[in-house]
Amino acid sequence: MTTEIAAKQDLVIRIAGESGEGVISTGDFVTQAAARAGFEVITFKTYPAEIKGGHCLYQLRLGDKKLYSEGDELDILIAFNQEAYDRHYEELKQGGLLIYDGGAFEPSHDPEHLHYNVPLSEIARTKLKFELGKNVVAVGVVSALFGLPREFIVKLLTEKFTRKGEDVVKKNMQALDAGIEYVEQHITDRSQFQLHHSATNPDIIIVSGNQSLSMGVIAAGCRHIFGYPITPATDVLEFLIAEFPKLGGASVQAEDEIASIGMVMGASYAGHKAITSTSGPGLSLMVEWLGYGSMAEIPAMIVDVQRAGPSTGMPTKHEQGDLNLAVFGGAGEIQRLVMAPVSVEDCFWQMINAFNFSEKYQMPCIFLSDTTLANRTESIKKPDLSKVKLIERQTLESNGHQSSENFKRYELTESGISPMSLPGQRGGQYVSTGLEHSEYGRPRYDTKSHTSMTEKRFRKLALLAIDPDLPEAARMGDPEAEIGLITWGSTWGIVEEVVMLAAEKGIKVDAIAPKLVWPLPTNQLDQFMKSKRVIICPEVNYTGQFAELLKAHYLRPIVKVNTYSGAPFKGSQILAVVEREAQANA
Amino acid sequence: MLDTIELVKPDLDEGKLDIEEFEYRSEVKPTWCPGCGDFGILNATFTAMKQKHLNPKDTVCVSGIGCSSRFPFFVNTYGFHTLHGRTMPVATGIKMANPDLTVLAFGGDGDGFAIGGGHFIHAARRNLNITYVIMDNSVYGLTKGQTSPTSRLGYVTKTSPAGSVDEPLNPLVLALACGATFVARGFSGRPKEVSELIIQGLEHKGFAFIDVFSPCPTFNKVNTFKYYKEEVTALPIDHDVTNKLKAIEQASSPKIVYTGVFYKAAESHSYEEHVLSQRPAVQTDANTLLGKLFAKYS
Numbered sequence: 077m078t079t080e081i082a083a084k085q086d087l088v089i090r091i092a093g094e095s096g097e098g099v100i101s102t103g104d105f106v107t108q109a110a111a112r113a114g115f116e117v118i119t120f121k122t123y124p125a126e127i128k129g130g131h132c133l134y135q136l137r138l139g140d141k142k143l144y145s146e147g148d149e150l151d152i153l154i155a156f157n158q159e160a161y162d163r164h165y166e167e168l169k170q171g172g173l174l175i176y177d178g179g180a181f182e183p184s185h186d187p188e189h190l191h192y193n194v195p196l197s198e199i200a201r202t203k204l205k206f207e208l209g210k211n212v213v214a215v216g217v218v219s220a221l222f223g224l225p226r227e228f229i230v231k232l233l234t235e236k237f238t239r240k241g242e243d244v245v246k247k248n249m250q251a252l253d254a255g256i257e258y259v260e261q262h263i264t265d266r267s268q269f270q271l272h273h274s275a276t277n278p279d280i281i282i283v284s285g286n287q288s289l290s291m292g293v294i295a296a297g298c299r300h301i302f303g304y305p306i307t308p309a310t311d312v313l314e315f316l317i318a319e320f321p322k323l324g325g326a327s328v329q330a331e332d333e334i335a336s337i338g339m340v341m342g343a344s345y346a347g348h349k350a351i352t353s354t355s356g357p358g359l360s361l362m363v364e365w366l367g368y369g370s371m372a373e374i375p376a377m378i379v380d381v382q383r384a385g386p387s388t389g390m391p392t393k394h395e396q397g398d399l400n401l402a403v404f405g406g407a408g409e410i411q412r413l414v415m416a417p418v419s420v421e422d423c424f425w426q427m428i429n430a431f432n433f434s435e436k437y438q439m440p441c442i443f444l445s446d447t448t449l450a451n452r453t454e455s456i457k458k459p460d461l462s463k464v465k466l467i468e469r470q471t472l473e474s475n476g477h478q479s480s481e482n483f484k485r486y487e488l489t490e491s492g493i494s495p496m497s498l499p500g501q502r503g504g505q506y507v508s509t510g511l512e513h514s515e516y517g518r519p520r521y522d523t524k525s526h527t528s529m530t531e532k533r534f535r536k537l538a539l540l541a542i543d544p545d546l547p548e549a550a551r552m553g554d555p556e557a558e559i560g561l562i563t564w565g566s567t568w569g570i571v572e573e574v575v576m577l578a579a580e581k582g583i584k585v586d587a588i589a590p591k592l593v594w595p596l597p598t599n600q601l602d603q604f605m606k607s608k609r610v611i612i613c614p615e616v617n618y619t620g621q622f623a624e625l626l627k628a629h630y631l632r633p634i635v636k637v638n639t640y641s642g643a644p645f646k647g648s649q650i651l652a653v654v655e656r657e658a659q660a661n662a
Numbered sequence: 663m664l665d666t667i668e669l670v671k672p673d674l675d676e677g678k679l680d681i682e683e684f685e686y687r688s689e690v691k692p693t694w695c696p697g698c699g700d701f702g703i704l705n706a707t708f709t710a711m712k713q714k715h716l717n718p719k720d721t722v723c724v725s726g727i728g729c730s731s732r733f734p735f736f737v738n739t740y741g742f743h744t745l746h747g748r749t750m751p752v753a754t755g756i757k758m759a760n761p762d763l764t765v766l767a768f769g770g771d772g773d774g775f776a777i778g779g780g781h782f783i784h785a786a787r788r789n790l791n792i793t794y795v796i797m798d799n800s801v802y803g804l805t806k807g808q809t810s811p812t813s814r815l816g817y818v819t820k821t822s823p824a825g826s827v828d829e830p831l832n833p834l835v836l837a838l839a840c841g842a843t844f845v846a847r848g849f850s851g852r853p854k855e856v857s858e859l860i861i862q863g864l865e866h867k868g869f870a871f872i873d874v875f876s877p878c879p880t881f882n883k884v885n886t887f888k889y890y891k892e893e894v895t896a897l898p899i900d901h902d903v904t905n906k907l908k909a910i911e912q913a914s915s916p917k918i919v920y921t922g923v924f925y926k927a928a929e930s931h932s933y934e935e936h937v938l939s940q941r942p943a944v945q946t947d948a949n950t951l952l953g954k955l956f957a958k959y960s
Contacts, residue, residue, distance in 0.1 A: 112960070281959040291955055294948050300759060302751075321941040322951055326758045326934075331784040335751040338744065338781075342724075342755020345742055346763065350755065364745055458956050461949050499740040499756070499763050502719045507734045507741030518690060518735065 086139030088147035093156025095132045098211030103134030109228040111282040111455035114274045119453045120146035125391045140272045144572040148646045209251030216255020223270040279458045285420045285449035290315040292427030298349040299325030302339035307391040308450045309381035312353035333358035337365040347498035351377040356385045367406040368510045369440035376440040381450045393642030394447040399621040402442040403594045411537045414594035416444040418568035421456040432467035437536045449566040472497035472504040484515040492535030541595035549590040549600045557584035560608035574650045583658045605630045610657045690735045699850035699876030706856035721764045724753045726773035729804045730797035733768040747778030750785035761934040767794040775811040786840035791932035793863035793870040799878035800885045807881035833873040834913035843927035844870035868930035897922035904928045
């Protein structure tokens with residue numbers, strides 16, 4: 077029943093085929109044009125980890141209202157080859173539409189679905205004499221199916237191909253029209269796929285999570301990235317290495333992840349915000365430095381775009397498996413903050429918050445994104461830059477110290493935060509060290525020093541957990557509901573959808589996802605965690621890492637829901653548990 | 663009482679430091695054994711700093727982990743005592759963030775060539791404008807005597823009880839192969855020469871690498887002061903420092919252990935210079951750049 081309701085509001089289209097066949101470019105093209113035309117769009121794509129060949133898919137969900145996930149069942153499947161058909165056909169919903177390239181394969185007869193042979197290659201090769209135009213023919217087909225106005229694609233094609241000459245533009249226009257024409261002539265029963273859309277919105281941008289967070293890094297005042305290529309974090313490094321010189325920044329592609337984070341520490345010690353972007357295997361290598369950052373109290377930003385592990389795992393697949401490493405990884409007892417954005421838009425804003433709190437509390441921050449968030453593109457509200465508020469670390473000079481005073485880099489303050497001196501500041505000389513130290517930063521191994529310094533460092537963490545400027549947790553649902561859903565990171569999107577699906581079934585659910593996942597923001601979570609009859613925690617890992625952190629703190633049972641296939645949750649997986657728990661009470 | 667820092671007394675109006683009044687030596691007493699070669703290098707560094715009028719507020723001493731890496735605590739400049747082997751990445755980060763700082767790096771042969779070997783080769787080839795002094799004692803001292811990357815074949819330690827079978831690494835040839843633009847060797851028993859090498863290193867625009875024999879009297883009974891005094895010889899006066907092949911030849915000499923400047927590139931442009939030159943002439947602010955990016959993605 078619910079899927080019927082969903083189908084009227086939105087459309088899920090999956091394009092699949094061999095990598096290099098134009099699957100991704102077709103998807104990107106339709107996404108951008110549709111977003112410009114005023115549709116809400118969320119996409120999901122998977123690439124093979126290999127450079128050539130391999131299967132890839134691009135899923136678009138289009139709608140006229142805000143979308144929360146890339147969708148479960150398919151309304152339309154566009155299969156470029158036999159493998160695409162074999163892999164994805166069973167996800168096509170009843171009455172759904174299969175578009176296939178008859179030149180490549182022939183599907184078996186099936187009365188439950190609509191089948192259309194659209195000879196994309198044939199049209200491009202024979203009719204247009206423009207083999208490269210196959211994906212633009214596909215763009216025409218897709219856009220005609222759901223009613224994307226032609227003018228938006230024309231404008232995009234013009235922008236994209238003008239520099240390649242008029243002839244190229246003309247050929248692409250012909251390819252586009254061939255696709256549209258084919259649909260208009262052959263697919264008469266397409267009214268069920270036509271979508272409404274709002275008026276065009278000039279205040280949206282269409283970006284991936286990695287692009288969104290990279291722009292957040294710029295807005296946060298960071299001008300240095302030190303990194304090592306690793307899927308799926310590489311494009312953050314590429315993006316910022318290209319942009320920073322325009323702002324007077326400087327970056328290095330380091331020899332490995334240990335060097336990357338070491339350079340971040342050096343730059344930050346010198347007083348400049350710096351970042352490294354990596355994924356789980358890289359974070360594993362950085363762990364010793366994370367301990368150093370806690371001990372020497374150096375702000376540092378580490379983006380971990382999580383992928384499926386352990387070890388090399390599945391580089392292009394999704395998992396939220398690094399939370400334990402982010403929170404606890406390291407020798408001894410460490411202080412750090414871990415933040416997790418919940419959407420593409422959130423990547424921008426939480427990156428700014430992440431820098432602010434790392435600077436304010438002088439400790440490393442691990443920013444946990446993930447594969448789906450990194451790669452999916454969304455139409456999001458253009459960030460209002462007047463809302464950007466930056467917090468800078470306290471320094472010797474900002475604190476008005478005079479050079480005639482004895483400067484204590486690690487002064488035992490009430491808050492635990494001690495002003496930092498920066499090279500170049502007179503009278504602030506000290507030695508940063510991973511050894512336990514006195515207030516002056518001199519090595520000390522006595523019981524009093526270690527006790528007082530350990531407490532000082534943990535005072536910062538305790539204050540951070542209840543900082544009044546913390547970003548609000550994502551909330552949705554009925555605050556009075558006795559079933560609570562709590563999650564973190566990109567799983568929030570599907571949780572929002574589950575809250576709506578449950579409401580349609582008459583089940584009241586309350587949902588929350590804190591942006592600061594460590595230390596636990598107790599002021600935001602206490603009431604929720606203490607008042608619900610049932611708390612359900614969905615996360616994309618086997619062990620329920622966030623659920624365990626919550627259990628340890630709140631000493632209450634939590635129902636774990638886990639998926640660990642390399643793909644994000646389907647709403648139905650979580651909804652089933654919500655329904656079960658609702659009935660358990662009845 | 664030892665916890666006070668002697669403060670800098672610069673003449674602010676002149677923007678210069680009265681070097682006669684500044685004590686580079688910190689209040690921290692070195693943690694080295696009596697007779698350690700590292701004392702000679704520390705003193706040579708003070709001499710070089712004084713001579714080069716290094717302003718302590720604009721100078722950073724970076725080190726790794728090990729006996730010699732305690733170095734920054736004994737100096738009144740800024741300091742960064744990093745992790746084991748991670749001197750070079752930190753020095754790189756500091757220089758990239760603030761190229762105006764003078765950065766000196768110190769560490770042992772284990773720190774620089776074993777655990778830090780991967781970073782050394784890249785720091786050298788990047789030609790970062792820093793001076794890196796290796797205090798080379800051919801043994802792990804802080805862990806009480808194990809074989810190091812520069813230990814001789816047959817060298818007996820607790821981890822090589824039957825004698826080391828690892829071919830020792832040649833730091834100079836390694837540095838040259840990696841593209842270091844200034845390569846020198848000194849001996850702690852000749853501190854005047856060492857300070858001169860450090861001065862030349864500081865004056866060099868690029869990666870200045872100085873390997874200094876620094877005997878460990880406690881754990882290395884082979885590479886002693888007496889041994890080096892007999893072994894080392896100054897490079898011939900007519901050695902052409904711009905000739906890299908000749909430098910490799912002299913550094914690899916099986917018979918004579920030379921000291922002095924082996925190689926100094928005739929022309930050297932530092933990493934920072936290259937990075938700065940790639941910046942657009944007119945730079946912009948974050949909001950303007952973000953505005954352009956938003957337009958691109960709309």
